[in-house]
Amino acid sequence: MAQVYYDKDANLELIKGRRVAVLGYGSQGHAHAQNLRDSGVSVVIGLHETSRSRAKAQADGFEVLSVREAVASADVVMFLMPDHVQADVFRNEVAPFLKKDAALAFAHGFCIHYGQVLPPADRDVFMVAPKGPGHLVRRMFADGKGVPCLIAVYQNASGQAREIGLAYASAIGGGRAGVIETTFAEETETDLFGEQAVLCGGVTELIKAGFDTLVDAGYQPEIAYFECLNELKLIVDMIYEGGFSWMRYSVSDTAKYGDLVAGRKVVDEYTREAMEELLKRVQDGSFAQDWIAENLCGRPRMRAWMRAEKNHPIEAVGKSLRTMMPWMEAKEAPEN
Numbered sequence: 221m222a223q224v225y226y227d228k229d230a231n232l233e234l235i236k237g238r239r240v241a242v243l244g245y246g247s248q249g250h251a252h253a254q255n256l257r258d259s260g261v262s263v264v265i266g267l268h269e270t271s272r273s274r275a276k277a278q279a280d281g282f283e284v285l286s287v288r289e290a291v292a293s294a295d296v297v298m299f300l301m302p303d304h305v306q307a308d309v310f311r312n313e314v315a316p317f318l319k320k321d322a323a324l325a326f327a328h329g330f331c332i333h334y335g336q337v338l339p340p341a342d343r344d345v346f347m348v349a350p351k352g353p354g355h356l357v358r359r360m361f362a363d364g365k366g367v368p369c370l371i372a373v374y375q376n377a378s379g380q381a382r383e384i385g386l387a388y389a390s391a392i393g394g395g396r397a398g399v400i401e402t403t404f405a406e407e408t409e410t411d412l413f414g415e416q417a418v419l420c421g422g423v424t425e426l427i428k429a430g431f432d433t434l435v436d437a438g439y440q441p442e443i444a445y446f447e448c449l450n451e452l453k454l455i456v457d458m459i460y461e462g463g464f465s466w467m468r469y470s471v472s473d474t475a476k477y478g479d480l481v482a483g484r485k486v487v488d489e490y491t492r493e494a495m496e497e498l499l500k501r502v503q504d505g506s507f508a509q510d511w512i513a514e515n516l517c518g519r520p521r522m523r524a525w526m527r528a529e530k531n532h533p534i535e536a537v538g539k540s541l542r543t544m545m546p547w548m549e550a551k552e553a554p555e556n
C-alpha cells in the first residue's frame with residue numbers, strides 16, 4: 221500500500237523559513253504561489269521578459285523578477301513552466317544563479333527522469349505534484365480543503381529533502397487531502413503511459429473508431445456523435461464518482477449485459493499487447509527521445525497529425541451540436 225502523509229506529518233516551519241521562487245505563473249504556478257503565500261511562505265515569481273503572465277502575477281500582488289533574479293534570491297526553486305522549456309531554462313537561467321544549498325523542486329518528473337535537467341549532486345531535488353489542475357488546487361485551498369499530491373525525492377543532499385517537500389505540499393493544501401509517496405520514475409512513467417494508452421490517446425481513438433463505424437454503416441453523424449462522444453461524459457462521471465459498479469448499477473440491464481459481452485472484444489489481447497509495447501517505450505526512454513527530437517525540429521509530425529485530427533468529421537458535427545446545448549459553455553481551441 222502507498223505511504224500517505226497528512227498535515228500532521230508535516231512541519232510547516234521548514235518551508236516558512238525558506239524563500240520560494242515559483243518559475244512560471246500558469247495553471248500550477250498561480251495556485252502554488254497563492255497557496256504558499258496564504259500559508260505564510262515568502263514567494264517570488266520568476267518569469268521571462270516577454271511573458272504574458274507577468275501582468276497577472278503583478279496584479280495578484282506578487283513580486284515578479286527575471287528567472288535569474290528570482291533564482292538568486294531563493295532557497296527553493298519550483299519549476300512550473302512547460303516541461304519542454306525546462307532543460308534550457310535550467311541550463312541558462314537557473315544553474316549558474318542557484319544559491320548554495322537551494323533546493324530544486326518539480327511538479328512532474330519528465331526532465332529529471334530522462335536526464336534533461338542534470339542537477340548538481342549536492343542539491344536537494346524533490347517533486348510535489350498536485351493530482352489536479354491549478355484552478356482546483358487554488359479553489360480547494362481557499363475552501364479550506366486540498367487536492368491530493370504526490371511527493372518524491374530524487375536527491376537528498378541535506379538529509380531533509382522529504383521533510384521540506386512535505387512542508388511545501390502541506391503549504392499548498394495537499395496535506396489536507398493526502399500526500400502520496402512515489403518516485404520520479406513512477407510518476408513520470410505512469411503519467412506518460414496513462415495519457416497515451418488511456419486518457420488522451422486511447423479515449424480519442426476509441427471515440428473515433430465508434431463514430432466512424434456507425435457513420436460508415438450509413439447512420440447520421442449527429443446520432444453517432446451523441447452515442448459515441450457526448451454520452452461518454454455521463455458514463456465517465458458515474459465511474460469517477462462510484463466506480464464501475466456504480467455506473468453498471470445506473471445504466472439499463474441491456475446496457476450492462478452488452479458492456480460485459482462486448483467490451484473485451486474491442487479491448488482484447490492485441491490492445492493489451494500494444495499497451496505493453498507503449499509502456500516499454502516509456503520505460504526505456506524511446507518515447508522521451510522521440511518527443512525531444514520532435515521539439516528540436518519544430519514539431520513537423522505533430523503539426524501534421526493535429527491538422528488531420530482537426531479535419532475529422534466528428535469535430536465539425538460536434539461544433540454544430542454543441543450550439544444546441546445551452547447548459548454548456550462550449551469551447552474552441554485557438555489556432556496554432
Ligand code: NDP
Pocket residue numbers: 243244245246247248249266267268270271272273274287299300301302303305309327328349350351352353354
Ligand atoms: P502552463 O503552461 O499553465 O504555465 C506555464 C507558465 O510558464 C506560464 O506562466 C508561462 O508564461 C511560463 N513560462 C513559459 N516559458 C517560460 C520560461 N522560459 N521561463 C519562465 N517561465 C516561462 O504550465 P502548467 O502549470 O500546466 O505546468 C507546469 C508544470 O506543472 C509542468 O511541469 C507540468 O507537467 C506540471 N503539472 C501540471 C498540471 C496541470 O494540471 N496543468 C498538473 C500537475 C503537474 P507565459 O505563457 O505568460 O509566457
Ligand code: MG
Pocket residue numbers: 411412414415
Ligand atoms: Mg498525468
Ligand code: MG
Pocket residue numbers: 411412415
Ligand atoms: Mg502528463
